[in-house]
Amino acid sequence: xxxxxxxxxxxxxxxxGVAASTVSRAFxxxxxxxxxxxxxVHAAAERxxxxxxxxxxxxxxxxxxxxxxxxxxxxxxHFFGAIRGAEGRARQADLTFILSNTEESAAKxxxxxxxxxxxxxxxxLAASRLPxxxxxxxxxxxxxxxxxxxxxxxxxxxxxxxxxxxxxxxxLASLGHRxxxxxxxxxxxxxxxxRWNALRSAASEHGMAAERxxPFPPMTDAGGAAADAALAxxxxxxxxxxxxxxxxVLKRLAERGVAVPEEASVVGYDDIFGADLCVxxxxxxxxxxxxxxxxxxxLLLRGGSRSGTLTDPHRVVLPSHLVIRESTxxxxxxxxxxxxxx
Amino acid sequence: xxxxxxxxxxxxxxxxGVAASTVSRAFxxxxxxxxxxxxxVHAAAERxxxxxxxxxxxxxxxxxxxxxxxxxxxxxxHFFGAIRGAEGRARQADLTFILSNTEESAAKxxxxxxxxxxxxxxxxLAASRLPxxxxxxxxxxxxxxxxxxxxxxxxxxxxxxxxxxxxxxxxLASLGHRxxxxxxxxxxxxxxxxRWNALRSAASEHGMAAERxxPFPPMTDAGGAAADAALAxxxxxxxxxxxxxxxxVLKRLAERGVAVPEEASVVGYDDIFGADLCVxxxxxxxxxxxxxxxxxxxLLLRGGSRSGTLTDPHRVVLPSHLVIRESTxxxxxxxxxxxxxx
DNA sequence: CAACTCTTGGCAATCGCTTGCCATGTCCGG
DNA sequence: CCGGACATGGCAAGCGATTGCCAAGAGTTG
Numbered sequence: 001x002x003x004x005x006x007x008x009x010x011x012x013x014x015x016x017g018v019a020a021s022t023v024s025r026a027f028x029x030x031x032x033x034x035x036x037x038x039x040x041v042h043a044a045a046e047r048x049x050x051x052x053x054x055x056x057x058x059x060x061x062x063x064x065x066x067x068x069x070x071x072x073x074x075x076x077x078h079f080f081g082a083i084r085g086a087e088g089r090a091r092q093a094d095l096t097f098i099l100s101n102t103e104e105s106a107a108k109x110x111x112x113x114x115x116x117x118x119x120x121x122x123x124x125l126a127a128s129r130l131p132x133x134x135x136x137x138x139x140x141x142x143x144x145x146x147x148x149x150x151x152x153x154x155x156x157x158x159x160x161x162x163x164x165x166x167x168x169x170x171x172l173a174s175l176g177h178r179x180x181x182x183x184x185x186x187x188x189x190x191x192x193x194x195r196w197n198a199l200r201s202a203a204s205e206h207g208m209a210a211e212r213x214x215p216f217p218p219m220t221d222a223g224g225a226a227a228d229a230a231l232a233x234x235x236x237x238x239x240x241x242x243x244x245x246x247x248x249v250l251k252r253l254a255e256r257g258v259a260v261p262e263e264a265s266v267v268g269y270d271d272i273f274g275a276d277l278c279v280x281x282x283x284x285x286x287x288x289x290x291x292x293x294x295x296x297x298x299l300l301l302r303g304g305s306r307s308g309t310l311t312d313p314h315r316v317v318l319p320s321h322l323v324i325r326e327s328t329x330x331x332x333x334x335x336x337x338x339x340x341x342x
Numbered sequence: 343x344x345x346x347x348x349x350x351x352x353x354x355x356x357x358x359g360v361a362a363s364t365v366s367r368a369f370x371x372x373x374x375x376x377x378x379x380x381x382x383v384h385a386a387a388e389r390x391x392x393x394x395x396x397x398x399x400x401x402x403x404x405x406x407x408x409x410x411x412x413x414x415x416x417x418x419x420h421f422f423g424a425i426r427g428a429e430g431r432a433r434q435a436d437l438t439f440i441l442s443n444t445e446e447s448a449a450k451x452x453x454x455x456x457x458x459x460x461x462x463x464x465x466x467l468a469a470s471r472l473p474x475x476x477x478x479x480x481x482x483x484x485x486x487x488x489x490x491x492x493x494x495x496x497x498x499x500x501x502x503x504x505x506x507x508x509x510x511x512x513x514l515a516s517l518g519h520r521x522x523x524x525x526x527x528x529x530x531x532x533x534x535x536x537r538w539n540a541l542r543s544a545a546s547e548h549g550m551a552a553e554r555x556x557p558f559p560p561m562t563d564a565g566g567a568a569a570d571a572a573l574a575x576x577x578x579x580x581x582x583x584x585x586x587x588x589x590x591v592l593k594r595l596a597e598r599g600v601a602v603p604e605e606a607s608v609v610g611y612d613d614i615f616g617a618d619l620c621v622x623x624x625x626x627x628x629x630x631x632x633x634x635x636x637x638x639x640x641l642l643l644r645g646g647s648r649s650g651t652l653t654d655p656h657r658v659v660l661p662s663h664l665v666i667r668e669s670t671x672x673x674x675x676x677x678x679x680x681x682x683x684x
Numbered sequence: 685c686a687a688c689t690c691t692t693g694g695c696a697a698t699c700g701c702t703t704g705c706c707a708t709g710t711c712c713g714g
Numbered sequence: 715c716c717g718g719a720c721a722t723g724g725c726a727a728g729c730g731a732t733t734g735c736c737a738a739g740a741g742t743t744g
Contacts, residue, residue: 006460008700019724024701034722053460055406056700059397060729074429074441075422077615084417087443096458099416099441101429116438118348118395247619273419273562274616277589350730361694366732376692398730402699460700 007048016044027052054096058119067300068098068116069124069293070109076218077272078242081289082126082147082296089297095121104217106130106188110138117142122300124293125149129188145299147292149190155302155314157295159287161191161269164320165198168239168267168285171322173206176331177237177265183226183249184214185241192241195269199239211235216245223248231256236264236331243268243275243284250278250327261329271323280326287320349390358386369394396438400461409642410440410458411466411635412451418560419614420584423631424468424489424638431639437463446559448472448530452480459484464642466635467491471530487641489634491532497644497656499637501629503533503611506662507540510581510609510627513664515548518673519579519607525568525591526556527583534583537611541581553577558587565590573598578606578673585610585617585626592620592669603671613665622668629662 246268588610613628
């Protein structure tokens, strides 16, 4: 940095004619010092352009006024909402906010937590790729809150994909589809498992067949393989793990001359930016990601995973809703399904 | 956190039977201590699960091994490349990386720099909204590197929009367009100014008319107003400040029944995710944002703005190239331009 | 073998702030 | 007018590392 020496509480103390401790208190514990004195201190600080050192403060007090959010892929629009929400809430609480990319790797995630541990008051883990056990272990030594992931006893905020998946199946069923395939996300993805379970059970309630394909990486590029796999199954309804994948599927389907939604319907999850721009516009399950992000920080503020209130391991579940666009339509009338209909 | 007490160098020292200073050196200055001793120390540390406290270390040494990147809008895909690049390079250098959103506000940007100042070694400012003078001032007290922004004497990495804008105009001219409008970005945006200048001068070289409209916020929502403004000018070629805006324009044009590219051509900047998904797919100027991000961190590592080498105020300029898709086409043949052609 | 240079480890001060504890001063009720 | 309860400011001991300086031992050299 430029300046030779930053001003410290001692400089301010001298300038204000009080002790350093008073300066400290004037800032971090205002009610502990007389209003008039406090005024002098602040004035002196102002004059000197004093800025407290978060480092020194944290070192002594153990509180860093900082939280970190770990995200598997920072460029995946799926996380935008949560990131914005978390960041906004953190700012409100006057916390500095660190965002970190774990590149879809459980190892990097764990490592990052370990590294940051001393410099942060808590972690928000978005769609953690860590196995449940590992998360529980970490929660013993660190302050955690989860987004779109649930682990027994750890505070979390999730978008309700269970009910959402039900909505998807309802929609598909009402369009006459008799079966669906789920193009699954990464194995370590908790959501992927949940979604599949919910889809399957909803499907069986409707008497629909359901099959799971994959896993596929949750990105557009993987759409080709996913679409091909689905086509090989003669599927008429494809539910993709997320919008990125769904958009990739749409692309591939177009290449192969499969008309959407006439010959096949496609559904995604997340309602990301771009879902309404692609052709046909994507039917997808939208959820309040930003609220999930806010909620997670909120939980952290309330104590996070270490707030071992035996009462309720704080869980926040946020409602999702299906946004119906153009990528879903009536099931194609061919083969024996045509016979059934006429 | 969970554990009652973290292990310190003193614990390790005792365990290894050496002095604390030796432990410290074993980690931060390995060659200062004998290989054998170092071995013992590391073993002891391992046994105790010791993790150095970045805070304590930073407090004394003044080095935090952390850099912060400030971005006007973290969810704007324009910045993804730069963010990824910067983050990657930082990770390589074993720096912890803080990402912070300034919400398009110069004040927040300045404030954030001030706040983080003591806890980071340097800043990467992406598309800073700060006036040049303010940046120069800050550079005196803080270590800065710029992305997609240039300020006299401060290291920066920019994508070459000047030449890029030339490419856009060339393309448009070769399609027979005789005039263009630039739908400008925010006033504080340095890029916006640069782009306009480059467009204008390239246009005049081609004998094309050029007009600037705006400013518009650089997001899809603003596309409506931008498109309307352009239409009111009878423009046949619209160059939008960025892809987000361009996509919004496309949307509005479709609503108003203006065929693209038959009746109007649209060009964007950045080639973000989604630019190839919208209909028609967007012609846009692509640049290596990730390399710009890497380069900026690199510059920071080399000393940043405080490395007052009077020699060259390190500037990195990265090449851009036009990606031609479907949103641009031959100028419409109507009115007197039809007469000219026949 | 004396005189020197290197290596290597330890001592102790320091970074800037927080906080437990104590000393005063003030204000009351009795 | 006295003792107790509060309010307020100061002292000094840390927090967990880094680092300048010193001393002892090892290795070299003439």
